[in-house]
Amino acid sequence: MRAPAVYIVASKRNGTLYTGVTSNLARRVWEHREGLFDGFTKRYSCKLLVWYEFYETMPDAIVREKQIKGGPRARKLTLIETMNPTWRDLYEHLH
Template structure:
């Protein structure tokens, strides 16, 4: 995971628990976006299913690259997403502080 927070965009996965419900998204402002999810205002889907844990994130050099990467990941099978998350975060810990570190 890249720790750079300025410029470009982030592709991320939110979850409610280990191998639970997931949401793949893209943003240019990770701290604000995760704060919105935690306040229940990020998206109806995340609010409905209690997705407030950032379990995976990757910084891309441009927002266009981030959007393209998000679209690819959204088409992946569920097990492939599990593998992506668990390669970097085997315990599905909340990574917001680590990403922004």
């Protein structure tokens, strides 16, 4: 599943959220789940993939990531609830 993507991982439903961008969504979410890198997602246990979008190019994905990160939390919650109203972990659907 190598394609530019923007994603949101969460600690739990309505918990701490992290928005990121990657060229390999399955690998990157696995890294979050395993806590391989020190930082925000490891500190706050953001391991559940709750939202994502794929893009044609990495520059397009980066623009979208910045837009989401710069927006209010309410907008992130709307994105998640529209795609994934039960906040299930979408990681299993990537394989």
